[in-house]
Structures are given as C-alpha cells and as structure tokens.
Amino acid sequence: MNDFHKGSLEVVCGPMFSGKSEELIRRMKRVQISGKKFIIFKPALDNRYDANHVVSHDQRKLEAVITRTDTLAIKYIEDVVDKENPEVIAIDEGNFYAMEIVFMIEKWVSEGKRVLVAGLDTNFRGETFGPMGELLARADYVDKLKAICMKCKNREAVMTQRLINGLPAKRSDPTILVGGFDSYEARCRECHELLD
Numbered sequence: 093m094n095d096f097h098k099g100s101l102e103v104v105c106g107p108m109f110s111g112k113s114e115e116l117i118r119r120m121k122r123v124q125i126s127g128k129k130f131i132i133f134k135p136a137l138d139n140r141y142d143a144n145h146v147v148s149h150d151q152r153k154l155e156a157v158i159t160r161t162d163t164l165a166i167k168y169i170e171d172v173v174d175k176e177n178p179e180v181i182a183i184d185e186g187n188f189y190a191m192e193i194v195f196m197i198e199k200w201v202s203e204g205k206r207v208l209v210a211g212l213d214t215n216f217r218g219e220t221f222g223p224m225g226e227l228l229a230r231a232d233y234v235d236k237l238k239a240i241c242m243k244c245k246n247r248e249a250v251m252t253q254r255l256i257n258g259l260p261a262k263r264s265d266p267t268i269l270v271g272g273f274d275s276y277e278a279r280c281r282e283c284h285e286l287l288d
C-alpha cells in the first residue's frame with residue numbers, strides 16, 4: 093500500500109462579503125498554532141486597508157507575501173515556495189491569478205503540501221472568475237460561503253453586484269476596474285442586476 097498522501101487542495105469561495113478572507117485567516121491561525129511552516133500569498137491589486145497583510149473586514153491579520161498576478165508572478169511564487177518549502181500554502185483572492193497557478197497548485201499537492209485558496213467563484217457578471225472554476229473542480233474540499241443580500245436584506249447572497257457611480261455595471265464593463273468609482277455588494281439572484 094502506498095504511503096498516506098497528505099497533499100490536499102481546499103477552496104473557499106463565494107461572493108464579496110461572504111467571509112472568505114476571515115475563513116482563510118481562521119484556518120491559517122490554526123496552522124500557525126500547530127507550528128507548521130506556512131506562506132500566504134495575496135495579489136497586490138487589492139489595496140484594501142493594508143498592503144502588507146491579509147486583512148479581513150474584522151481586522152484579524154496574518155503576514156502575507158504580496159505578488160503580482162500574471163504568468164511571470166506565478167514563476168516568482170514557485171521560486172518562493174521552492175526556497176521556503178512550507179508545508180501549507182494559502183492564496184487569498186485566488187480569482188485574480190493567471191491560470192498557470194492551477195498547475196503550480198497541482199504540483200504542490202502532489203508533493204504532499206496542503207494548499208488553501210480563497211476567492212470569488214464568479215465575477216460581477218456571474219461568470220467563472222479566473223482559475224477558480226478549475227480549482228473548484230480539482231479541490232479535495234470545497235466551501236461555498238454565502239453573504240446576506242445587501243438589497244433585500246433577506247435572502248442568501250451568492251452573487252457579487254458591481255456598482256459604478258451607484259448604478260449597476262454593464263455586461264461590457266471590464267472585470268477589474270483600477271481606480272474607478274466602483275463599489276460592490278453581495279446580492280441574491282433576484283436582486284442581482286446587470287445592464288446590457
């Protein structure tokens with residue numbers, strides 16, 4: 093019989109405000125307490141609150157390595173992991189990374205590492221966001237978190253509503269708007285709006 097294979101992939105996904113980063117931090121604090129070596133990566137484009145930490149809305153934080161998200165950045169992440177050789181790797185905002193992250197994660201899992209990815213499963217149009225669909229399909233464990241709809245304040249929110257200057261975004265708007273006056277809400281399917 094083969095050795096017990098301890099590598100695994102966990103994905104925590106859901107819309108904005110569903111508590112994904114909080115869940116990532118909760119799990120990684122347990123890893124920290126257990127004394128295992130770990131690294132957390134997060135993309136540089138998310139400048140909410142604090143560029144040097146994985147920050148959740150309730151202000152609990154852990155140190156993270158801030159990276160770009162393109163193909164070259166995946167190579168950089170690989171080099172960091174090769175050098176540090178952590179037992180556990182966490183990636184926050186995984187939806188923003190280039191598709192090559194999928195094959196990198198497969199490699200780490202095959203090497204026996206525990207990999208945890210948190211991210212938006214869908215973009216504001218309701219489409220699969222970046223590598224998250226592939227990661228969900230390949231994951232050992234999946235948690236789809238839900239928020240409360242910020243419009244009807246009643247139903248569970250499974251979608252991310254994007255607002256530009258207070259109005260629902262158009263289908264043709266870019267997925268990532270840098271420096272725009274956009275904001276986001278968690279919405280249920282009934283309240284989710286997308287202009288054509």
Ligand SMILES: [Zn+2]
Pocket residue numbers: 241242243244245246247279280281282283284
């Ligand atoms: Zn609603």
